[in-house]
Every structure is written in structure tokens, then in C-alpha cells.
Amino acid sequence: MSVLVYVEQVEGKFKKSVFEAVSYAKAIADKTGTSLTAVSIGNVADNELQELGKYGAAKVLNVASAELKNFVNQAYAAVIAEAAQKEGAEIVVLSNSFSGKGLAPRVAVKLKAGLVDGAIELPQLDGGKFLVKKGAFSGKAFAVTELVSANKVIALNPNAFGVKESAVTASIEAFSPAVQPTDLTAIVKEIVRATDKVSLPDAELVVSAGRGLKGPENWGMIEELAGLLGAATACSKPVSDADWRPHSEHVGQTGIAISPNLYIAIGISGAIQHLAGVSSSKVIVVINKDPEAPFFKVADYGIVGDAFEVVPKLIEALKAHQA
């Protein structure tokens, strides 16, 4: 019996959200008195796989097959399910990334398992019950869910658990699962990644702007502030609807729900639908010239002022702070 964690690689490297998932899975393994095995799919060098030991993966199953180089939901789910069966793992952990959101449900079906997506805390083992908390109603509530199936799948939200070192030496084992050709009918034709940008869903810091910016030509200062902070940029729904910014930046109830350590909202009034998607942020800063903007009610820090005067001051202060 063990816990299995799927470690998603991006161009042969693991991101912080993967180390969070490994740390989380290790904590579950400790709680349930078992060991932790990781499964990696794609071309990842041994020294990168060894990194997983730092966070508690005692064993790493390495699937380095050319036909599985790119993410194909169906095939990857089959590989993870086979790895779980091989290891006797009743609990499978993944990151709740874009790929994870597509993968975890298929793994759950393969293993006839209950799935908690977007878990935000460690499971509570309460009188024989296996309880996991997740966000619900677009950030307006939490649901404590019981996984009643023998097998269990958990997809962990980014920034929910943190990275916890638990040094072991990972033994790396080549794993060659039986992949059916029918599992490979979806073909990845092209991958376009903006390597110079911080990815929004798992960003620790986010600078977001709304209609108060008056037009897309005024985003330069937002980009500059985000660049200095090493933050991702985001926007409100009206801004993406007006095509000032891409839909992939829209945060809120019908956009991306995020949970960064810091969310800076500039020129966003804070409609209920927007707040739903950002209320899990640890610290919220609101800059708005309207003192009655509802966003101030949920902010930790606020500046009532014109964004075009305040943001340049913040940029100068940040440059001085970093000097």
C-alpha cells in the first residue's frame, strides 16, 4: 500500500506546484502510515527526478516513452491508473493544473474512485471517514467532502499547501505501461508558451486591473508593476469582454479562480462575481478612486486614489525597495 503522486513536467522540469503536490502526498502518506511513490511521464532527466526525493518521494516511476512525450489525457490517465494498481496505491494525488483538471476525473473513473478537485487542506481522518475540504460556489463557500470509495483521487490547488522538505533519496525505476493505440487518438499539434510571463493560475503574486484603466493602451504601468514584483497580470471580466486583455487573464466567477499570496486590484470595483474568484487570496490590495467601491470591504490594504497617480508611485517605491 502506498500513496501515488503524479508529477507533471513542463519541458522536462517540475514547477513549484508539483513540489507542493509531492509535499501534500507525503503528508498523507505519513498520516496513513505508508510510503510515497511518484509517477513521471515524459522526458525528464534523472537529476530532476531526484529532486522529488527532497519532498518525500521514496520511489519514482519514470515513463520515458516517445509516444507519451506530449500530454494526452486518455493515455496519461491509463498510465497513472496502471501505476496506482502496480504500487497498490489507494490514494492518488495530482496538481489541480489545467492538465490535472482533465486528468484527475479520468483517473477517478479508471479506479472507480471519488475525486476531490481543488483540495485546499490535508485530509482529515475522522472516525474512519476520509474528509477533504475544497472551495465551492466559486469561492463563496467551502465543501467538506467524504471520499467513500476504496480508491481516492485528490487534485491539490496551487498555493494551498506550500512546499515542505522531507529529504529522502528517491529510487528511480523505469516503468513501461501498456498504452493502447486507441488511447492516443488525440494528437498535440502545437504548444505555444509565453516563457517570459508568470503563469496566472499558480502565481504567488497577481496584479490585476479593470475598467478604471480606461483602455488597453494604459496597461504598460500594470505590466511594469507586475514585472518588478515577478507577478502575473490579470483583469476583470469587462476588460476581457472588451478585448483589452486576453480571456486567459480574466479572473472571477466565470474566469479563473485564483488563490495567490498577494492580489493587487487596480481600478476594479469588486462585483460579487469578481470577488468570488479572488477571495481566497491571502492578502488583497485595492486601488480605486471610488471610496465606496465594494472591493474595499474585503481588502486588507486600500488606497483611495487615481490609478494613474498611485501606480507610478508604487513602481518608484518598488524600484527603491529593490535597489
Add this chain to the structure above:
Amino acid sequence: MKILVCISNVPDTTTKITFTNDNTQFNTAGVTFIVNPYDEIALSRAIELCAGGKGTVTVINVGESATEPTIRKALAIGADDAVRIDAAPRDAYFTAFQIAEYAKEGNFDMILTGRESIDYNGAQVAAMVGGFLDIPSVSIIKKLDYDGTTATLEREIEGGKEVVTVTGKFVASCAEGVAAPTIPTMRGIMSARSKPLVVVAAQPIEEVIKVVQFETPPARGTVKLIPAEEAANLISLLHTEAKVI
């Protein structure tokens, strides 16, 4: 071409969320229910693909009779016919299984859902339907084109996009960008009343998960206001007090 679009009956986005029965059930009193906004995007794209007699769009909902007004709204938007699986949608696994069981008999070229529902935010149903039917699924797509045999889909990934092609039957969950939600016309609303809505019994499946309790987030503290002329102080507060930069 036949497209099946899965629609969820969800509380309106402005709903104040409260719970009853010792915080074990969502309080539906006074709540307006709508077609899940993401499912509307999927439905709009399906209608676009079938426009001009190219195909038919069936909407499916797993729900009790109270969801029929929402199903009629989907018919008003432009779906040709509807199916309601007569059961409370107890969780995504149950819901996806019911949809897959129905779809097995329907010979649909594609099955579309929204990326997630705005109540349980599971983002699970599309991939689970794919799993139950053992056909490809692509989650969180931003674009969908179809030439009659092959679909070209743009999937969102962290910091970018991926272009995927699928030949044959598939499932996809749709996000913003796939289509603009369609506003029902008066003609659509009138014709929705006479479009077929079939009710089908649910199939048994084991329970794998259940919600034991809901919680509401703790209230945040009061805001610390910084005068605009002292905006620079915010940086030091974020560094020394909040410790986030």
C-alpha cells in the same frame, strides 16, 4: 452531425450563498436558477456548428423536474431537443455516468460541456464522460473547429495554449473564447415550448463521494487605508507587515 451539450442548473451569479439543515444543504429558498454560464458557451458553439441544417443539438441535464425551466431556456437559445435524466445530480461521478449511459445509444459526434459549473466548480464531468465512454476528452478549451470528421481544439495551458486534433467521437469542456453566449430571441422562446423534452430514468451506480458539510469563508478584517500621497508606504507594509513581497 449530432452534438450533445450537457447543461447544469446553477444559482444565478449574484446569489448570496447560504446553507440549511445544519450546513449540509444549499439553501435554494428565493434563489433564481440559470443555465450554467460556461455551458451556455458550449451550447452556443454547438448551435453555430450545426447552423444551416448541418446537424442537431441535443441538451441533456441530470436533474429533478424543477430544472425544466432551465432546460427550456437552453431550447430557447437554440437547442433542437432535450433530455432530462430524472435524478438529483448527487455528484460529478454520478452525473457523468448518467450522461455517458444516455450517450452510448445516441451516436453523438461530440459531447460538449462548460469548463465547470459555478456551484460545485468540479470541472470533472466532461473528462469523466470521456472516461466512462472510453473516448478522448479535452478539458478547458478556448477554441473549437470541426470539419465533419476532425476537430481542432485549442486547450488552455499554464502560460499559453496547446492545439489538439481529434478524429472521431470526443468530449470537450468549453471556456471563454469558444463562442459568445447566445441571447434567446422571442421566436426562440416561443418555439422552446413545443420542442421535445424527454425524461429518462437514472441508472444505478455506486456512491464514491458525498458532501458532509458546507462552510462559509471567515469574514476578512477591516481594510487598512493608506493616503494616496503616501502610496509608497504600501510597498514597505507588504514587505514588513504582510510579508508577501
